[in-house]
Amino acid sequence: MNASRYEQMEYALCGRSGLKLPRISLGLWHNFGDVDDFETATALICTAFDKGVTHFDLANNYGPPPGSAEKNFGRILKQQLSGYRDELIISSKAGHLMWDGPYGDGSSRKNIMASINQSLQRTGLDYFDIFYSHRYDGVTPLEETAQALSDIVKQGKALYVGISKYPPLEAKRMYDLLRSTGTPCLISQYRYNMFERTIEKETLSLAASEGSGFIAFSPLAQGLLTNRYLNGIPEHSRATRNGFLKIEHITLQKVDIARKLNLLAVKRGQTLAQMALAWTLRDKRMTSVIVGASSVKQLNDNLESINNLSFTAEELECIEQILQEME
């Protein structure tokens, strides 16, 4: 492993806690399942760690098939990074459909307790550093979810807890409830990128005022804010796999905006992906962004954004003008 890895990354304190996260984290939603190439997955984890990425973001359902990303990550950890556990922050989540029957989905105590046991078994870990409630399910009383999260920490199965995608009202209540159990919410995870800015209204400032750190997922809009789709839809790109990113999401308008943003990125001496990541990190309340990558080349491109995270007022204004063209 590269001895100077920690000089290549910036770290930020996560909310009102003593835990530092790398400004860029790696997500395993795609590209780490049993359908993916294990050698590439291994190279992605090792390259990330070698460049100071200490935080890896998982969930029980990542794959496909669900569970396989955790299993593969555990294998990679054992083969490549055994001996480095104390240099790593490993996150997982429970809350989306994972197994059959009434308990395999949602945010009940039953689901959270069973899920974390399954995730620990799949990864071979003794504990997760961060465990999230993946979503508000609209049914489970928030008291029940908060108590279950707090209890997994008391049982030593997780060190910290977080919430993901909770609407502002429910997020506020969770911050209060978790604090009252003695396990404050470490971190809040939401989608945020130049095309999806909902959290700017309320969610980000709420989290900050409650002492929670914040982490953005899909900062590259699943590839739309990179050079991936500037000239058509390449074979094997995420949009061709008919998952969450559909070909119909790659609208002419979005591609046109991405091309304009790309021109500005080139003027800054960056790729579009690098500028999009720097933009997402421009607010100091944003602890980290979780990027995805299907190749080491993409990952290296993304990690280089750390070398220029600052913007002039004119550049930010220019980005606003370009984004205003969106419906």
Ligand SMILES: NC(=O)c1ccc[n+]([C@@H]2O[C@H](COP(=O)([O-])OP(=O)(O)OC[C@H]3O[C@@H](n4cnc5c(N)ncnc54)[C@H](OP(=O)(O)O)[C@@H]3O)[C@@H](O)[C@H]2O)c1
């Ligand atoms: N909490 C939640 O509910 C939730 C939801 C979604 C995601 N997440 C987390 O956030 C992580 C990141 O999400 P995401 O994968 O959607 O993030 P993303 O960074 O917006 O998109 C990643 C995809 O963009 C393309 N890409 C990345 N870098 C590129 C580059 N430099 N040049 C060209 N193309 C590039 C690749 O697609 P190709 O495959 O086309 O190469 C890559 O798989 C996930 O892994 C997961 O950990 C959490």
